Amino acid sequence: MTGAGGHDHDDLIGWDDGAQRVQELRDRWLPRLGTETVGLGEIAGRALAEPIDAPTDVPAWSHSTMDGFAFDATEEYPLSVVEADVFPEDDPPRIESGEAVRIATGAPLPPSANAVLKREEASVEDGQLTGTDLDPGTYVYERGSNVAEGERLFAAGERLGPKDAILLGDLGIERVTVRERFDVGLLATGTEIHEGRHTDLDSPMLAGLVRSWGHDATYEGTVPDEYDRVESRIEELAREYDVVVTTGGTSVGDKDYVIRALESLGEVLFHRVRLRPGKPIAVAELEAHDAVAFAIPGKPVGAHAVTSLVARPFFTGTASLSTIDAEMARDVDITTPGFAYAIPVTLDDGTAMPLGHADSQLSVYETAFDPSVLSSSTRATRADGFVLTESGVDRDETVEVVPYPVVER
Structure with a gap:
């Protein structure tokens, strides 16, 4: 035809x-x-109408990942501790060569600082700091290390999920344009x-x-x-x-x-x-x-x-299939080569029982998979997923199971 x-x-x-x-x-x-603009709480399952590039570096400033002292790690101890503390809500202060500043976890580093000395490894006497030798970048969440300004993060047509609201929100993007x-x-x-x-x-x-x-x-x-x-x-x-x-x-x-x-x-x-x-x-x-x-x-x-x-x-927008490994509980043969067979299985502690096999809760076939009868058997929908194979499967063989939630979302 x-x-x-x-x-x-x-x-x-x-x-x-x-x-x-x-x-x-x-x-x-x-x-x-057509297109519409939605808030981040409404993006799940929606396809982007246009690509999204990072409007700025994330983080915009380098941040401390420890409570301690921030300074330029290429300089030698002792360093003069300035009379200031830096907290996450503060703007980053300026420090001069040979200086260090107390800093809290999550606080922005001064522009000239590139490392943080943990408080428990530091010693301060008469305003002078000594401690462990550090490499630049120690305990620092560096500017732009998460996202670089101008970086392409989302493609046009990409289907968004709830987790994407995290990155979009971090970029300062509150609403996005999606396809209807x-x-x-x-x-x-x-x-x-x-x-x-x-x-x-x-x-x-x-x-x-x-x-x-x-x-x-x-x-x-x-x-x-x-x-x-x-x-x-x-x-x-x-x-x-x-x-x-x-x-x-x-x-x-x-x-x-x-x-x-x-x-x-x-x-x-x-x-x-x-x-x-x-x-x-x-x-x-x-x-x-x-x-x-x-x-x-x-x-x-x-x-x-x-x-x-x-x-x-x-x-x-995707044909990809996530799988989990399991051991097949029974031999399953196929009757016609050249086809892919979607064999429904139930899962129990890493074992996949072919639902429809004579030894399962639904007896449709002995060992040769019967897709014709199984296709009409509503009880087969009680499977947890399916094994996609072009050949027979042996008992105890490790198989890749596609859980049904993978294709139903």
Whole structure:
């Protein structure tokens, strides 16, 4: 099947290739969003509209990290102690050659000082200081050592987190300009769902993912498996939303109309990735309606896997996956080489039990991983994370587990 733009959808691509293409898609579409200015308490999950360079050195003055005496460490003892104490709230005083000044932790150093002698290592008699020999920089938090003026700290499009408020606040930046959130419309397809015979398990989960990634999601109901209605409803939503996310109808069955509809409305960038469960995802640009579409397969566990691995970079700007090491509790074989398998596991004291294995709380397969059945098994969502592998895994083998919170935020 050849879609709009001459793309051959029979050519599966790697899930990571798909994720990379989706991230590049974000780079093209993010600048189309409007901007707004928010305070530091509102930056979590927001994408910067423009880069941020350090407006000044941080710290602006060198500071003492100990209570003691500040002076120029290239000079020799004894040094004359000036009649002053320097505290964190003070402006840095000036001292002359051969002088030292008492200083508190966190206080700014005089411009000519470059070291601090700890109080317990110092001796003062008749106003003269002696003590341990020091190298310049001893017990000093040096000017600009944290951030140098003009340094590029945040890139345009970068997604901010709560911790970024610390550095921004230290720079004296109280508000930042961010892109508006993507406005996402969710549409479930399938006659069985439209008529209420099956529960729509995908849309609430997908809405939650979109919101946890920092964007707005609105459920727009269902359509039956009728081509004209599928196409017209997607077109309506594309006119209203930045992103349309559909569920179901992404395979190659007689009533799988979503891909045909996307081809008629725009360009399908790719259809199907080498990931099990979750293979039949499609991504499209609907340029005429200024929208992007993600067509997600209807089986809920597979839908979560492929959305959180392939679609996530569009909303978060990253495809990276943090992992923790664990030992596999059972052998798990694969049946079809050339695919990546997302094997759900539960974690217990460094051991990963494949949830779905006959010896786990959910018995779906003996030793050969069965993504088809597991993709529909709602109990599989009780896993703590998943192992992403292209080959079978042996019992007691050390594996890298992707905890679900990594892909859900």
